[in-house]
Amino acid sequence: MKNKNIIITGTSRGIGYEMALQFANEGFQVLAISRKTPEVLMQHENITCLAIDISKEEELAEVSSFVQQAWQNKVDVLIHNAGLLVNKPFHEITTSDFEAVYKVNVFAVAELTRICIPFMGKGSHVVTVSSMGGIQGSMKFPGLAAYSSSKGAVITLSELLAEEYKEQGIAFNVLALGAVNTEMLQEAFPGYQAPLSAQEMANYIHDFALTGNKYYNGKVLQVSSTTP
Template structure:
């Protein structure tokens, strides 16, 4: 079995990654999201009958510790990690001049620092895989000038 950890699974790319991998045989998929209700909806919408396992955890990656992650892996009997997909992200949709220092801190904690910490926490298990991968998903929103989401100035 291949073991995959995906963050930010309650919507968007993370949601669809979980659905895609759950339709393939031979995967243990661990998904993280803060939103318990959306995790329940995701779980109920997946009917995997091919031997894959889906483990969804309601957790804020900003509050994740190495010890908590070890407990989650132990609970699901995960002894190696083949793929880590850092997908969780935060957008505070405000114009640049309305963003407060606390907003910037929240954005960077979620979009940068928590992802670095998760890589560090997972490193030992990733090394146990013969062909481990780390995928960091970010945003292209900061490249073009856009009025769609004024909060993209953080990018």
């Protein structure tokens, strides 16, 4: 299992950073994608850092070049962890705000998945980190119209892709997270203390990414112990 190649977005901080380290420390090869590259990740022998803006299609193309040259056209796990949050009253949100959020949370997920699919075979797993805010019928919070609606969009996208690529043996699943102590949580709910740390949630996603595709495909798992 240790010869797996893992791609993770949003690795500059929080859950993505902790996941990259955990996979790498266990001997997996990790491509860590974020606009900023932490020194610790850059120095790890099992991590390659790619400093790109995933909202830009032309920069995402660098992923394809890397996989072909360094990984011999093989991707085993793709974890869409990156996210952009805008917290504004709805009457203040602009079209540009919506576009910025959707470019990171939806369009980049779709484009990076499209790039990686030719390199993924039977038994590979695409995990998208969504939010409880994207679950229909869940509690919603003012100010998060762009963010929560984008997280709902990737849920439907993953369900569709699971059906479209089931014959190839590629599994697509979504983890809808509740409150985790990250900088993004503080941006949405200043001062709120969540019961789970970024490292604890990273441990959960790590295990699910490696084994969850044996039990689930096209599913949305609600990983939430509290609200928000």
